[in-house]
Amino acid sequence: xxxxxxxxxxxxxxxxxxxxxxxxxxxxxxxxxxxxxxxxxxxxxxxxxxxxxxxxxxxxxxxxxxxxxxxxxxxxxxxxxxxxxxxxxxxxxxxxxxxxxxxxxxxxxxxxxxxxxxxxxxxxxxxxxxxxxxxxxxxxxxxxxxxxxxxxxxxxxxxxxxxxxxxxxxxxxxxxxxxxxxxxxxxxxxxxxxxxxxxxxxxxxxxxxxxxxxxxxxxxxxxxxxxxxxxxxxxxxxxxxxxxxxxxxxxxxxxxxxxxxxx
Ligand code: NAD
Numbered sequence: 001x002x003x004x005x006x007x008x009x010x011x012x013x014x015x016x017x018x019x020x021x022x023x024x025x026x027x028x029x030x031x032x033x034x035x036x037x038x039x040x041x042x043x044x045x046x047x048x049x050x051x052x053x054x055x056x057x058x059x060x061x062x063x064x065x066x067x068x069x070x071x072x073x074x075x076x077x078x079x080x081x082x083x084x085x086x087x088x089x090x091x092x093x094x095x096x097x098x099x100x101x102x103x104x105x106x107x108x109x110x111x112x113x114x115x116x117x118x119x120x121x122x123x124x125x126x127x128x129x130x131x132x133x134x135x136x137x138x139x140x141x142x143x144x145x146x147x148x149x150x151x152x153x154x155x156x157x158x159x160x161x162x163x164x165x166x167x168x169x170x171x172x173x174x175x176x177x178x179x180x181x182x183x184x185x186x187x188x189x190x191x192x193x194x195x196x197x198x199x200x201x202x203x204x205x206x207x208x209x210x211x212x213x214x215x216x217x218x219x220x221x222x223x224x225x226x227x228x229x230x231x232x233x234x235x236x237x238x239x240x241x242x243x244x245x246x247x248x249x250x251x252x253x254x255x256x257x258x259x260x261x262x263x
Contacts, residue, residue, distance in 0.1 A: 008034045014073060023041070023090040026234050028231070037058070044060075065117060092140055095154040115162055119165060143253045219254075
C-alpha cells in the first residue's frame with residue numbers, strides 16, 4: 001500500500017463539476033494526494049487558477065449533458081496521461097419543485113445532469129480503466145438518494161437512481177477490478193447549491209439553523225458539513241486503501257439519514 005500522503009501518485013483523474021463546491025474541493029484533494037486531475041465544468045472560473053495552477057489541475061469547458069463533450073473530456077484526460085484511473089461524477093443541479101410544477105424540461109435537465117451523465121461518463125471511462133487493469137468511479141449522490149423527500153421529488157429520484165446505478169455497475173464491472181461507489185452528503189456549506197437555496201429563503205439565518213438541526217452531528221457541532229469532508233471520503237474511496245470497497249453508498253450527512261434525531 002502506498003504512503004498515505006501521496007497515495008494517488010501517478011494516477012489520472014477526471015472530476016466533473018469541479019469549478020466550485022464539493023467538486024472543487026475534490027479536485028484539490030486528489031491532486032494533493034498526487035493525482036493528475038482534469039476538471040470539466042460548464043462554468044470555468046479563472047480565479048481557480050490560483051489554487052489549481054500549482055497543482056497542475058487542468059480546467060476544461062464541458063457540459064456533462066452533452067455526451068460528445070463528456071466523452072472528449074474523459075478520452076482527452078486518458079490520452080494526455082496515458083491512462084485513466086479515477087472518475088468522479090460530481091456535476092449536479094437541484095430541483096426544488098412539487099410534482100405539479102415540474103415541466104418536462106425540468107425533468108430532463110435534472111435527470112440528464114445528475115444521472116445520465118454519470119451513466120455515460122462511466123461508459124466512456126470503462127475501456128480506459130480496463131486497459132490498465134482497473135479503476136475507481138465515485139458518483140455524487142446525496143442524502144436525497146437514501147431517504148424520500150417531499151420538497152424535491154425530481155432531485156430525489158435522480159439521486160436514488162444514482163445509488164441504484166452505483167450498485168448495479170459495481171457488480172457488472174467487478175471482474176474488471178473497476179470499483180463503483182457513491183457518497184451521500186447531507187447539507188454542505190460553501191457550495192453553489194447551498195448558496196442558491198439559502199438565497200431563496202426569507203430568513204437566511206433561520207434556514208441555516210434548520211439545516212443544521214436536521215442532522216444530529218451537524219447539530220452537535222453546530223455547523224454544516226464542509227466540502228473538504230466530502231473530498232476526504234472520496235480520496236479514500238478512490239485509493240488502494242479501499243480496494244475491496246465497491247457498490248457502497250457512504251452517507252456523510254452527520255446521521256441525517258438514520259432516522260428521527262433526538263429532540
Ligand atoms: P455547486 O453548485 O457548488 O457545484 C456544482 C458544480 O457542477 C458547479 O461547478 C456547476 O457549474 C457544475 N455543473 C452543473 N451542471 C453542470 C453541467 N451540466 N455540466 C458541467 N458542470 C455542471 O454545488 P455542490 O453542492 O458542490 O454540488 C456538487 C454535487 O454535490 C452535486 O451533484 C449535488 O447534487 C451534490 N450534493 C450537494 C449537497 C450540498 O448540500 N451542497 C448535498 C448533497 C449532494
